[in-house]
Amino acid sequence: MGQSNRALYEQVILEHNRKPRNFHAMEDADRRIEGHNPLCGDHFTLYLKLDGDVIADISFEGRGCAIAKSSASLMTTLLKGKTVREAEDLFVQFHRMVTAKPDAPIDEKAVGKLAVFSGVREFPIRIKCATLSWHALLSALRGTHSSVTTE
Amino acid sequence: MRAVREMSSGIPSNATSIFDVAALRRDFPILQTTVHGKPLVYLDNAATSQKPQAVLDALARYYAETNANVHRGLYQLSEASTRAYDAARHKVRDFIRARLKCEIIFTRGTTEGINLVAQTYGRQHVKAGDEILITHMEHHSNIVPWQVLCEEKGARLRVAPITDTGELDVQAFQRMLTGRTKLVAVTYVSNALGSVNPVKELIGMAHARGVPVLVDGAQAVPHLAIDVLELGCDFFVFSGHKVFGPTGIGVLYGRAELLEEMPPYQTGGDMILSVRFDKTIFNSLPHKFEAGTPDIAGAIGLGAAIDYLNHVGMDRIAAHEAELLQYGTEVLHSIDGVRILGNAAHKASVLSFVMDAAHPHDIGQMLDGEGIAIRAGHHCAQPLMERFDVPATARASLAFYNTREELDALGKALERVHEVFG
Numbered sequence: 001m002g003q004s005n006r007a008l009y010e011q012v013i014l015e016h017n018r019k020p021r022n023f024h025a026m027e028d029a030d031r032r033i034e035g036h037n038p039l040c041g042d043h044f045t046l047y048l049k050l051d052g053d054v055i056a057d058i059s060f061e062g063r064g065c066a067i068a069k070s071s072a073s074l075m076t077t078l079l080k081g082k083t084v085r086e087a088e089d090l091f092v093q094f095h096r097m098v099t100a101k102p103d104a105p106i107d108e109k110a111v112g113k114l115a116v117f118s119g120v121r122e123f124p125i126r127i128k129c130a131t132l133s134w135h136a137l138l139s140a141l142r143g144t145h146s147s148v149t150t151e
Numbered sequence: 152m153r154a155v156r157e158m159s160s161g162i163p164s165n166a167t168s169i170f171d172v173a174a175l176r177r178d179f180p181i182l183q184t185t186v187h188g189k190p191l192v193y194l195d196n197a198a199t200s201q202k203p204q205a206v207l208d209a210l211a212r213y214y215a216e217t218n219a220n221v222h223r224g225l226y227q228l229s230e231a232s233t234r235a236y237d238a239a240r241h242k243v244r245d246f247i248r249a250r251l252k253c254e255i256i257f258t259r260g261t262t263e264g265i266n267l268v269a270q271t272y273g274r275q276h277v278k279a280g281d282e283i284l285i286t287h288m289e290h291h292s293n294i295v296p297w298q299v300l301c302e303e304k305g306a307r308l309r310v311a312p313i314t315d316t317g318e319l320d321v322q323a324f325q326r327m328l329t330g331r332t333k334l335v336a337v338t339y340v341s342n343a344l345g346s347v348n349p350v351k352e353l354i355g356m357a358h359a360r361g362v363p364v365l366v367d368g369a370q371a372v373p374h375l376a377i378d379v380l381e382l383g384c385d386f387f388v389f390s391g392h393k394v395f396g397p398t399g400i401g402v403l404y405g406r407a408e409l410l411e412e413m414p415p416y417q418t419g420g421d422m423i424l425s426v427r428f429d430k431t432i433f434n435s436l437p438h439k440f441e442a443g444t445p446d447i448a449g450a451i452g453l454g455a456a457i458d459y460l461n462h463v464g465m466d467r468i469a470a471h472e473a474e475l476l477q478y479g480t481e482v483l484h485s486i487d488g489v490r491i492l493g494n495a496a497h498k499a500s501v502l503s504f505v506m507d508a509a510h511p512h513d514i515g516q517m518l519d520g521e522g523i524a525i526r527a528g529h530h531c532a533q534p535l536m537e538r539f540d541v542p543a544t545a546r547a548s549l550a551f552y553n554t555r556e557e558l559d560a561l562g563k564a565l566e567r568v569h570e571v572f573g
């Protein structure tokens with residue numbers, strides 16, 4: 001595979017794509033939101049259980065490309081037990097990283113495990129894939145919409 | 152008649168000799184380039200085709216030597232430009248074997264041709280309670296214009312089903328032709344599956360009920376010799392950029408009797424005979440449907456593409472592509488977890504597929520790393536994707552300049568995808 005594809009498809013991404021975590025519906029979710037990317041036909045449903053302003057449980061299901069799926073999967077593993085504020089802050093850092101220029105330094109401390117998605121910087125068209133589940137999450141936390149789309 | 156045309160279109164005397172792909176490839180500058188350090192393997196011909204040097208030269212020569220507006224100046228340049236534009240129309244007429252030059256309307260492309268017919272013929276003839284019949288394998292551009300027309304008129308859009316192999320259900324199509332059907336719009340070749348529809352048979356069925364037929368020829372013209380008289384279609388549309396010509400130019404063929412009765416689509420300069428503030432008299436065909444300065448260079452470029460295709464020979468193209476399609480199908484079948492969508496008995500060289508392990512976008516991305524360009528997505532045929540319950544497919548669409556070696560490269564890259572994602 002090409003040099004830049006090797007950077008995009010990090011082992012962690014491939015592994016989450018193969019075996020996504022928290023990949024199931026949640027019967028007793030407090031919030032449920034759909035995320036679509038009409039251009040790709042990607043479609044995920046995100047489920048949330050909140051305890052005050054803490055994310056007590058989070059899961060997702062649906063289908064999409066490896067970047068979208070692994071991003072959703074990794075997101076669920078990182079956010080369980082986090083506050084709404086912490087989730088929002090992490091998204092800001094993540095968004096900053098994936099939309100930066102390909103040679104920009106990565107703030108490993110700020111993005112943590114999400115650094116595996118830094119390869120996306122070289123493929124602006126895949127930013128939507130990487131951020132789809134995050135946009136759905138923010139919308140669910142704010143409780144404003146029942147679905148979000150990338151378009 | 153036909154023999155004379157072939158002589159004048161310059162088929163070389165060695166027309167029956169071996170199809171020399173390597174030599175033909177040298178006519179296409181872009182096929183000599185590399186992507187990520189690898190030779191470009193261009194397998195997205197259904198989206199748009201590459202251009203031979205002859206077309207690039209015709210465009211450059213037109214602008215360098217002949218550029219002037221058409222039908223306007225009395226000076227020599229304008230006459231030369233008008234003649235060249237007219238010659239392009241002549242070439243198109245011969246290429247699709249139409250009867251009259253005035254039946255060839257230059258458009259921006261297939262999409263504009265379909266919209267033209269919907270907004271003129273359609274608005275004139277379709278009334279509340281009427282039906283327009285299309286198929287489940289249409290491109291969005293042969294769905295939405297009819298949908299909008301039906302909404303406006305209170306008419307009904309009916310969709311003939313397809314089978315699991317991706318073939319039109321011809322019996323169902325025939326049953327859906329009713330006393331209410333006012334128009335049939337059907338694709339000749341499916342862009343997403345490659346299925347070739349029996350359009351001649353369908354046209355016969357529609358005509359038996361007095362229903363006119365528009366054929367979307369966008370994906371047929373690059374692969375098959377077209378004869379609109381033999382097909383018997385009332386309208387035939389295609390895009391220049393998919394037949395090795397420039398973007399921005401396309402063709403609407405319509406039977407003169409129908410075009411004569413249709414109101415203009417756009418109005419303005421060139422499409423009028425005389426304008427007074429109390430009354431304007433429209434120009435004759437084809438000018439009635441070509442308001443404003445046309446894409447003169449585009450038409451000339453399309454003419455050059457047609458000359459080039461005549462030189463290569465549509466029959467030889469079809470034969471080479473049939474062989475490639477068969478080989479490509481075998482290559483895909485040999486890879487674990489690949490499923491081909493569209494297994495019609497009669498197919499053009501389109502290979503639409505999905506893989507168990509990888510999403511079409513990941514396939515497309517991985518192939519790009521190898522210099523291989525395919526399309527991944529819904530191919531502007533979302534209802535078709537839904538029919539097969541997939542969000543998208545990966546599609547390798549072949550042209551006459553593709554080779555077995557390129558299909559081997561595709562196979563090798565897909566094996567790698569299977570390894571990485573499986």
Ligand SMILES: Cc1ncc(COP(=O)(O)O)c(C=O)c1O
Nearest residue numbers: 260261262290292342369370390
């Ligand atoms: C079957 C078919 N119809 C119509 C179109 C639209 O052509 P254009 O975008 O050139 O107008 C396409 C092109 O993708 C096509 O494949």
